[in-house]
Amino acid sequence: DxxxxxxxxxxxxxxxxxxxxxxxxxxxxxxxxxxxxTLGQGPEFLTYFQNEAQLEKSRLLxxxxxxxxxxxxxxxxxxxRTEQGDSAMYLCASSxxxxxxxxxxxxxxxxxx
Amino acid sequence: KxxxxxxxxxxxxxEGEFITINxxxxxxxxxxxWLQQHPGGxxxxxxxxxxxxxxxxxxxxxxxxxxxxxxxxxxxxxxRDSAVYICAVGYGNKxxxxxxxxxxxxx
Numbered sequence: 620d621x622x623x624x625x626x627x628x629x630x631x632x633x634x635x636x637x638x639x640x641x642x643x644x645x646x647x648x649x650x651x652x653x654x655x656x657t658l659g660q661g662p663e664f665l666t667y668f669q670n671e672a673q674l675e676k677s678r679l680l681x682x683x684x685x686x687x688x689x690x691x692x693x694x695x696x697x698x699x700r701t702e703q704g705d706s707a708m709y710l711c712a713s714s715x716x717x718x719x720x721x722x723x724x725x726x727x728x729x730x731x732x
Numbered sequence: 733k734x735x736x737x738x739x740x741x742x743x744x745x746x747e748g749e750f751i752t753i754n755x756x757x758x759x760x761x762x763x764x765x766w767l768q769q770h771p772g773g774x775x776x777x778x779x780x781x782x783x784x785x786x787x788x789x790x791x792x793x794x795x796x797x798x799x800x801x802x803x804x805x806x807x808x809x810x811x812r813d814s815a816v817y818i819c820a821v822g823y824g825n826k827x828x829x830x831x832x833x834x835x836x837x838x839x
Contacts, residue, residue, distance in 0.1 A: 652826065661736075661818050661829030662775075675825050708773050719763045719822050720780045726773035 623724035625711050631730045632701055639697045640727045644713030651694050652721060653686055654710040655679065662710055668694060669716070701731045735759050738819050738830035745837050751806040753833045755819030758800065762822040766793050766804045769816040769832065778804070778817075809837045 624643045632638050644651050649670050654662035665684070667675045670691040680686075683701075688694040698705055708728050712721040737756045745751050755764070766778045779786050779793040781802075786793050790809075795802040806813055814836050820827040 650825075654827075654829075656773075659831070661820070661831045662827075664826040664828070667825045669825075710773070710775065712775075720765070720777050721827065722777065723767075723775035728773065 623711055623713050623722050625709075625724040625727050627727055628725060629728050629730075631732065633732050634701060634703060636701055637697065637699045638701055638729065639695055640709055640711075640729075642694045642696070642711030642713075642724055644692070644694070644711070645722055646692075648713035648715050648722070649691065650714045650716060651688055652712045652714075653694070653696050654712065656708040656710060656726070657706075662708075665696075665709075698729075701729075703731050705729060706731045735823075735828050736819055736821055736830040738817075738833050740833060741831065742834045743836070745809050745835070747810055747837055747839045749809050749837075751809050751813075751835065751837075753804045753817050753819075753835070755802045755804070755830055756800060757802075757819075757821045757828075759821065759823050759828065764795050764802050765820040765822065765827060766802075767818040767820060769818060775818070780822075806835075811837045811839050813837050 626641045651668040653665040656662040668688040683699045686696045708726045710726045711724040714721045739754045763782045769775045790807045792805040816832040818832045819830040
């Protein structure tokens with residue numbers, strides 16, 4: 620197993636466009652997390668899935684953000700009508716129930732022009 | 733007030749020096765994590781601990797639950813240790829992160 624993967628690694632878009640990111644967790648992990656990290660800051664929690672159920676969403680996740688994990692495997696994070704303030708690194712992590720350690724993907728760096 | 737505070741924010745050391753990074757938190761936690769982030773974004777988990785002390789190679793992590801404080805020590809530091817070190821606390825189903833400590837080790 621090669622760990623958590625994310626696609627794309629970089630995305631440049633114009634303000635107002637929609638973007639979608641994908642995360643493939645470690646195959647046996649049932650928990651999946653999305654975080655956002657801006658320059659010079661630590662990551663901030665966005666949302667959490669256990670299997671296909673989205674169990675928690677941060678207040679940071681406005682109505683323009685939606686995340687899915689349809690079959691309890693890969694997950695997508697969509698941002699609609701992007702704004703310049705959405706520019707950040709979007710990180711995905713996965714873990715197993717009962718194991719607190721999270722394994723992180725390489726991140727998707729979004730730049731909104 | 734941030735729930736997780738790290739100090740120092742920036743640290744420059746000479747190769748071979750003993751390094752300490754501190755983390756204080758204000759929320760009740762399930763565990764505390766130390767993470768390493770290299771330029772380009774990749775985050776690697778170094779330690780997860782809920783009590784006492786853990787050691788891995790030249791890295792040592794300690795936690796004092798009563799004082800809500802943890803330290804990460806690096807012995808015999810090396811330029812390849814240069815990275816951002818992030819403290820995070822397990823809080824419910826998520827991690828709450830500190831802002832990170834930027835470490836530069838000069839040869």
